Every structure is written in structure tokens, then in C-alpha cells.
Amino acid sequence: MRDKSIFPITPDGGFFGRTPLIEHILQVAKKTLHPSPAILLKGKRWVGKTEVLRRVHRELFWEQAEIVPVYYRFKGGLPASDLAEDFLKAVVRQYAAFIERRPALAVSEMPLLKLKRHLQDSGLDFAVDIVSRHLDAKKGLDLTSVLRNALSAPKCVAEEGGQQVFLILDDLERLSGTVLCRGGPSVINEIVETLKEPDFSFIASGRLTTPLEGMLSGCCLETITMTGLGEDDAVAMMAEVARNFSLDFDTEILTLAGKRLGGNPMYIKETLLDLKRGDVPGGLKDLKGFADLYVSEVSRGGIAKALASAVKLGGEVDLRVLGLLMKDKGALSLEEICGRLDLEREDAAGAIGLLAALDLVERNLGSIKWAGDGVERDYIDYVYSTLIRSMSPDEARTWMVRDILRQGSLARGEKMKGELKRDVLAVLSSFRGQSVPGSLFRAGPCGDNGPGVQESEDRENIINLPFMSGSFEARGIEKNESGVPVVMAQGFQNKRYDAGGEVIWIAGVKDAASPVNLGDVENFLRRTSILTKRFRCGRVVRWFVGREGFSREAAGRLEREGVYLTDGPGLQGLKTKTSSGGRVGDAAAAQGISQPREFEVVLPPGRNAELVGVRAAAEISSEMGFDEDSIARIKASVVEACINAFEHSRHSTGRTHLRFIQEPDKLTIHISNPGVYFDETSLIKSPARPGGLPRKRGWGMELMKGFMDEVRVEGMEGGTRMVLVKYLAGKGVEKDDGER
């Protein structure tokens, strides 16, 4: 979307995770139903409601001409008459701005009389009448007419101007205390009555605890609750902001930070902004750095300042009530709170009323419970520690840092526990003939970095990894199976893509809080022995991965058996070594887009085996977002490449390997076959046919070149590799006629 913001918004590059919501709101805005649909957008403070509403306004302003968007953000504390005039000006000004395609007018601070003259000059007489009625009512001190004239302005301009208006009302709850006059009607009630008109489409935002749903009952209302950004979006946003600020980071720490900050865009921005300015200690490269950074933020940084401004606590009673509710995970009654804190009922009720208005507690049928988010909890905990428990600021911060370090370590351990087997499979799949330090396969006993196994190829302290073609978990190895999970991977060693180069890796994975013991080892050795016989492969490499390392006896036994050993940290090191572009902290990697995803398919010789590759190509290219036409062209090219590979494989048992590499802008497909090397010139091209008919054979390469963006044939040891590339943008392709 072009950058034509009318109301201030975040640059598009720094906006994450809300596109589906915006698209949904736009769909509702464009519906012409009776009664008109409406949306109530609820969410905690700073979760991004205003940003979403302003983007909806921008889209409606620039991308269509039928519906007039009117955005208004309510301000608290204005007298009702001033509010009415401000609202009326916004409506007529934005209506004129849309009709005249003058975005600057929508946010102009033009005085009312000047605005009236502008409307007269523009021939918008019905809008002039609305302003005139306002001025007359104001002159006559008729406050009710002033308010009702203003609130009916959107409906008037829609009816008189003949264009549907979509009203975008931001922070509606800010009106909750505004009344027309002392003892008079509530302004929010007046607005709600206007919104209940059946032909009026709108979206209104409010905080979670504002009872707007009940007030708007009778409208064709959809309630949407906005929460913080999801984990992926939060990490992507932090990575983008950190990159813009030239801040170093570690992806795992960003994940922890995203969770700790609740995915709240404001918390994320404030934290990174303070870090960039150097206003707070810490960083995003390790857990300790983040703990220091976060605690500084919630105790004295930008987040603390914002919360101090938004959450104005009345005094000690409020803090004590909050302290109790934060500590108690369930809901309490008013009597329980009074009893446990030794408070008068009136004082406690007053405090709870204030805290509910601040969205910090929730009242439901007499039960009261904590309703704030994690950051609010930490902020209040710090304030409570310093004011109620009389800790010094440094002491309170130290306790918080220790708490975060403990929680962070637990979270990391928990995450790793579930992922070790997946990590081992991923690491095996990433073997592409790299050379890695042998020390990564020689984890000694716990607390010892002693020598482990030595392979013949490890004389130089380097292990040459194979080129893996597939990996899987081995199950059902023996009856009543027990013991650690075993995973297997099949591939080729030393770039020999034939039976002589075939290798199988069998890995045991112990994903537990205790080191690998002798029992684990004996069990693993027995099962690998069964697997080795079953697969009859010339070369088998056995590997044991233990998250917490190995006992001395287990390590010794594995070494004597020639089994590779890797502990948890070693596996992470291996992962870094084997993954391409695997630099920890890479921003784009955090968004999951820079590291290529790879899939492999091994085709046995056999009729129509190429269709297996075609199905994989279709799935992968579809997932990447290629259009139907491109997917069909990729499928056709894979068929041709496979046919070539089958034809040129001299081994009756030779397998064709397909490797699909997904990158943000392209799909690369390697089709490798063991056998003789062939190039384009060696492909058979039969002579042209009589009657001008095309030649019969030799069209495969032509078809691939016509359908893919890049096609090349590469020789490799013991075979040929064909490389096909298709760009998502369809570089160089004229789709209409099927030719480049």
C-alpha cells in the first residue's frame, strides 16, 4: 500500500500480524446489509486497536469510492458541547475530504466558520446546514440540540450526500464519565442510541472491561477481541525493529522477549527504543542481558513511564489489593479481600472500583480477580516491592532479574525437551557433505571434555558428513519396545550416489533431565544391531544424542563401540555448523524467511515414479504461493527432468534424488541421478517430420526451458544434477503465450 497515511500510523515495514483482521473489517465495511453490520473491537490498552482502525480508514479512503470513512478518536475530559463540536467538525471535514480527494482536509485544524465557508464553496449545502444548525443551537445554549445534531451528522451526510458512511470510533470508553450537563444524560448513551440506527455501519473500539456489548445490544454486532501479537509475529516485529536500530540479537531471546512482553507492540517498541538510546542496561543477545533490559524497562524505562501515566493508583490500599489478587490465582470475594487485608469494606470496594476502571481487575458476579497482563503485573510488583515491602529499587530489580533468569531457563529447558528428536532429525537432514569438527561428535562424560570415538576419516579432527536424502523415526524395531527414540537417515558419502556410497545413520535420542546411562546404551546397541541387519547397508554410523550428556560408564561403552556422542550444547553447535546461513540472530531468519526450507524425495526406478516427484512439487509450490499456472508448469518440468534422469541412469536400481529448496523469492529443484553424465548436447533430438510437423523427440529440455526461469545441467561425481529454478514473481516469463 502506498504511504498515504492520513492519521499517523506505523510505517508498513514495522507493522505485523494484523492484516487478516484489517481485511475482515474492510469486508464488513463494504457489506450492504439490513440491518447494517457493526463491529466492537475490544482489547487491552496499547494492543494496537488505534493502528488497526487508522489503517482501515486509510484503505477505505484510498482504495474505493463508494463508502465515506470517518475516523474519530474520543478524548476524555472534554465538556459535552466541545466534544459535540469536535465530532461534528470531524464528520463534515472528512466527508468533504473524501469527496474532494483532499486528505489534508481530513485532519485540518480549520476553525468552524472557515470550514463552513469551505463547504459552501464546495457546494456541500447539506453539510453547511448541519454546521448552521450547530451554530444556532450553540448560540441558544441548547446543549441537547448541539449534541444530537453532532451525533446525527454522519447519518445526515450519508442520506443527503447519497454515499454510505462507515464510522470508525476509537476509544469509545473514554466517554464513560462525560455527561451532557450536571444530572443530564450520559453522552455515551446518546451515541449508542445513534449507532443503533439500523442503516448505520460502524466499528467502535473499547477496552475489555467497558460494557459496550450490553449497551449496543440490538445492533447487528460482531465482537472481536484483540490480543497481543502471536509468537511468530512478535519475533518478526522485534527482529525488524532491532535490525532498523542496528541492535544485535539472538532469535531465542527474541522469542522469550516476545512472550514476556505479551506480544504488545507498544511494549516491544518502547523496550527496543530505550535499548537503542542506551537509556537502559542489557541487551537481546542472551538471557541475562534481556532480564536486565526488561527489569529496567518495567521499573524505570519507557514502559514504566507509560504505565505510571495510564495506571494511576490511588494509594496503599490499591496496591495491597492488587498484591493480593496477583498472588492469588483464583477469584476472591469482597469479604475475603477485606478479611485478608484487614480493610474496611468501603475502602476495599472503592479500590476495586478504581482498579476495574483501569482494567487491572475483573468483577464478575461478586468475584474479583486479577485481569492485568504480565508486564502490568511486573510493573505493579516492582512498585509494591518498593512502596509496601520497603525494598530499595536495586534490591527489587535484583529479585526480578533472578526470577526472570529462573523462568527463562525453565522455558528453554521445556522447549528443548520437546524438540530434541525433531532437532536431531533436522540436523541429519541438513547434512550436505559438509566437513565439521570431530569434537562435535565426541561429548565426553558429564563434566569432562575427554576424547571420544575416532573414525578413520577423523584423523585430521574433521568429520566429513554425508549427503542425506531422507530421515525418519524408526519404530517397531522389536516387540514390547522400550528405550530412547531412535531416528534414522539415509544418504550418500563422499559424493558417491551409488550403492558404494550409501550410508545409514542411526541415532538414539535421550531427551530427559538425566544423562545417558549404561542401560540406555545397551538398549540402543541391541536395537541398532537389529536395524543394521534389517537395512543391509554397506556402511552404518551410530550416533547417540543425550540432552544432558553421558555418564562416565555410558560414554566409555559407546566409545569402545565406535558410536558418535553428542550432548545438547553439542547438537546446537552442530546445527549451527550444518545449517546454511545459520548465524544466530539473523533478523530475516527470525521471520522464517531467509533460511531455505528443503524437502527431499527419493524416487526408486519404476513406472510413473516421476508422479511422486510431481505431487511433492505441487504441494511445495502451492504452499509457496505460486499460481495455478506456474504450479502446472513446475509439475511439467519436474516430469521432464525425472524422465531425463531415469533415461541416463545406468543402474537398474539407481534412485533419482529430488531436492526442493524453498526460498522467499524462488523455488529451486535439484534432480540428481547416479549414472552417466549427460549435458544438453548429448540429448537426442530426432529430425523434423515430413509435412512440416515438429520433430518427435528431444522436447524435454525445451519444455523445461520454456516453463522454468532457469534450467541448467551440472555434472557431479558419479552422475548428473539438473537444476530448475522458478521465481515467485515469474521473472522473464510471459505467461500469456507460454513462451519466454
Added chain:
Amino acid sequence: MTEKDKGFRDLGDIVILYARDYINDIEGEKLEEMCETFLKKGVKRIVLDFSNTDLINSIGVSILIGIIERVRELNAQVSFSGLKKVNYDILKLVGLTEHVSIYSTEDAAVSEKEGPDNNLPV
């Protein structure tokens, strides 16, 4: 059994042959054999309908070229119908669209009312 299940629809002097989903050497040769059978019976017009065909590979293309060649030898006619875009693109890239009449549907090919449209795939 429907006509499509049988693989052909015999209209007397015209026969429609229905190609399978993937035209490779085997399926191409089946089409070739069916053509030969009907040509020997004296059929003068053959419509090859590809509306169920997802993909024609280069070996299939070479067999289609052979079919066109054989039909011409016997002074008969062959036309294609129901080509999916990718298959149309394959035939165009090979240059075959200049040698065979292409129709959007088998009915259009049978009636020849609309005239061939060799520029627009289905």
C-alpha cells in the same frame, strides 16, 4: 459403462477418443492404437479430448505427433479438445498447435460450428 469409461464415443464417421489424466508412453500408445483401429474401420475424423488430462509429457507429445502424421497419411482429420492451459502451452511450445485444430470442448470439435480456436486454451 459410460463412453468416457470405454475411452471413446463412436458417432459413425466421427469418433471421440478420451485421453487419460497423464499422457506418457503407455497412455500415448493406447491412444495411438485406438486411432489406428478406428482409422482402419474407415473413420475420417478423430477428436482427441483431453479434458481429463492433467499433463502430457514429452514422450506423450512425440506420440501425438506420430498420430497426426498417421492421420494425414490416411487423408483423415484429427482435432484436439478440452486442453488444459499447461497442455496447450506444451503443444504450442512444441509447435503442434499449427498442425492440428483445437477446440474448447468435444461438442465444439464435433460440430465444427464455432471453427477451431488455436489461440485460446480452455
